[in-house]
Amino acid sequence: MSGDSLVSGSFVIADYLVFAFMLMVSAAVGVYYAWADRGQRNSGDFLMGGRRLTALPVSLSLTASFMSAITVLSNPAEVYRYGASIGFYSLSYVLTMLVTSEVFLPVFYRLAITSTYEYLELRFNRATRLVGTVLFIVQTILYTGIVIYAPALALNQVTGMDLWGAVISTGVVCTFYCTMGGLKAVVWTDVFQLGVMLAGFLSVIIRSVVIQGGVLPIISDSQQGGRLNIWDFDTNPLRRHTFWTITIGGTFVWVSIYGINQAQVQRYIACKSITHARLSLYINLLGLLSILLCSVFAGMCLFSVYKNCDPWSAGLVSAPDQVRRRDAKLMVNVLTKHTYTHEETRLQPLLITYVNPVSPFLSS
Secondary structure, eight states: OOGGGGSSOOOOHHHHHHHHHHHHHHHHHHHHHHHHTTTSOOHHHHHHGGGOBOHHHHHHHHHHHTOOHHHHHHHHHHHHHHOGGGGGHHHHHHHHHHHIIIIIHHHHHHHTOSSTHHHHHHHTOHHHHHHHHHHHHHHHHHHHHHHHHHHHHHHHHHHOOOHHHHHHHHHHHHHHHHHHHHHHHHHHHHHHHHHHHHHHHHHHHHHHHHHHTSHHHHHHHHHHTTTTOOOOOOOOTTSSOOHHIIIIIHHHHHHHHHHHOHHHHHHHTTBSSHHHHHHHHHHHHHHHHHHHHHHHHHHHHHHHHHTTSOTTTTTSSSSTTHHHHTOGGGHHHHHHHHHHHHHHHHHHHHHHHIIIIIHHHHHO
16 A cells, blocks of 8 residues: 555545535524523533533533543554453443442532532532642543644644644634533534544445455454454453453543543533432443444445555654554544544533632622
8 A cells, every 4th residue: 555545635625625514514503592591591501511411411521521622533552462352341331330339420410510510619618629629620631631632733734724723613612612612512513523523434434344345354364363362361460452451451440530520520410310420421431332332343344445554653643543544534433533523522620610619709
């Protein structure tokens, strides 16, 4: 395989039109909810959707929340290089939803809090709440820099677009619809963006299946290449991935996200009943499993297609995840998560800052 398909500037008009359409739809959602809720706007409606959301859109929003552009790029690259053992995250997802729905959800929902850090004040004192708030804001700033840079770099490498141009173009739109529509706009744009992300994965899979002549050749290539040697029950914690590190370690990681992270808690406690909130977590589980399956199989597809001409070994790309990043037809998928990342890192610090350091002084 030549490097012709791996050079930058491979976007065509259709790709730009899809990207523009995605941004326009996201902005339109914000305008719609700003208009629809114009007569009943208060902080509760803006930040929590009036606590009237239903299970289905919230579940899809939960699925999209921490599936950043890093996930879209890195999961297939991980499978491409090291194998499909990350598929065991499916077990950690199941355990996470059980723990979250039965332990954390009932507490937060019945307290009717807006910020998870309000619980720290109820349990300890205001100083603990403010310390938690500051740490969250610092963590969000650091996290934002990484997950915004990754897709911006991808766009730069594929199209030659300036890094700042990629950041600003999505950032302006996301700031607009978050500011106009609040949590309702965020949830429904998540639904739309999750559909685009799944379409991106499926486009890779379908195209690879056509090129390779079916699913079985892809599975066979992955097996022969050692990418399906996943049954590793070694208890050595220094191993890159084993059944235990992914299942047990992954459960602790994801419980910390779904159980106490503001981005997730804010969504499911915005449901109109605890039944809807619990149902949103379990429907979200199906979404997480779908994304994981698609990303793992996309990595197997990449291995099958490039098994005899590895672009990374040949020096055509400077990092393994660029094997996927260099495909222009995947860029809308990455840019979808770029858009979501902007949105995620705007609304949560806004709520945390308003509810924790600001709101107590306004009400006193």
